[in-house]
Amino acid sequence: MIFVLGATGKVGRALVPALLDAGAGVRALTRDPAKARIDPRAEVVQGDLDTADLPALLAGADRVFVLTQGHSADREAAVAQAAAQAGVTHLVKLSTTGVHFGQTDPITRAHAEAEQAIREAGPEWTILRPGAFMDNRFAWLGSIREENAVYVPEGDPASALVHVRDIAAVATLALTTSGHEGATYELTGGEALTTEAQVAILSEAIGRPVRYVEEPESAARERMMRKYGWPAEAVDGFFALKRESAAHEDVVFDTVERVLGRPPRTFVAWARENASAYHHQE
Structure with a gap:
């Protein structure tokens, strides 16, 4: 079972159907299931990361897509630790190319800290660093x-610029196939x-x-x-x-073509x- 955080965001909205099409079981978290319009094939769970019992929320999931509102390093560190407690085996985090380039703006700094927390939590990890969408x-x-x-x-x-469906396609491979453990992927268009x-x-x-x-x-x-x-x-x-x-x-990275075996959209x-x-x- 793959637990998807940020299921209603730009990437999450593309990722959930891509995972389901790949044959994966998906549990999607949202604060408001009535408004979320999540693919009906997914299991939808109502909850808020700031108030939920995270280990209980993640119980039964073996992989987690980590994307939180505001990209809070504390929130993502808490998710990573709870995932380790719950027996999750693989975390895939959505970050930003800014980390690759050593940017020091607040958004990039939060991603860099969250990346570190993901790497240190225990489960296998893959970091995705897209550029501008x-x-x-x-x-x-x-x-x-x-x-x-x-x-x-x-x-x-x-x-x-990178297409969100290309980000979702790389995330789908990382979450459903082996060989992406410990990888950090910078993702741009062509x-x-x-x-x-x-x-x-x-x-x-x-x-x-x-x-x-x-x-x-x-x-x-x-x-x-x-x-x-x-x-x-x-x-x-x-x-x-x-x-x-x-x-x-x-800067153009060739990662999308290398990982997916086709040119980026x-x-x-x-x-x-x-x-x-x-x-x-x-």
């Missing part, structure tokens, strides 16, 4: 629908694209012109807080992460899959 471009939905425009902070770097190129690809997929607009960081901060409702702390964390990752967000394919979401809402 293609799904992050859903942040442009509002401005594309309303203004046919994308606003980005000046100097936004080129990025080797090419680095400038933000302007990403907008052009989306524009073509949607079938109408989309303007690419660079704006000062101060204007971008204002937009995130006023229009999107981000708290100031989250905006600060985002820009700290962007500053740290800017120098290497365009492209942003062109992602844009075509998701073009309908960007159409004007009546």
Whole structure:
């Protein structure tokens, strides 16, 4: 039985059906099963990691996919220790490429500490370190629908965006086959694209012109807080992460192709899959 934490997140939502399609039994944790829309083939468990009896929650699972809200190192360390007590044999943690590059922003530091806790807990482990997600471009939905425009902070770097289904595919292999114990996998797409190129690809997929607009960081901060409702702390964390990752967000790793035996999914394919979401809402 594979216990999936973060089952309703970007990766978890792709991972649960991928594991089930591979023939694995899946138990998925969620705070609210009624809202979760988890694949009906999975066993859904209601619970909160901060209040649950973790060893009891993990009883009967032999592998665990570790992904927690806020990427709390303390929370993931508690999960790892409880997993060891419950007899779990393999932990697969979702981390970030920032750890590979030694970034010191708060989000990356939390992942680095959690990685260490996973490695020290006792069970076998595999660490997945994806770069920026293609799904992050859903942040442009509002401005594309309303203004046919994308606003980005000046100097936004080129990025080797990765498809969440590729992350889920690697996680599925790590959780269902042997040979991935003790491995740390950096995961990116197969090419680095400038933000302007990403907008052009989306524009073509949607079938109408989309303007690419660079704006000062101060204007971008204002937009995130006023229009999107981000708290100031989250905006600060985002820009700290962007500053740290800017120098290497365009680095391409060949891990997806090496592990899966096929090229990574492209942003062109992602844009075509998701073009309908960007159409004007009546």
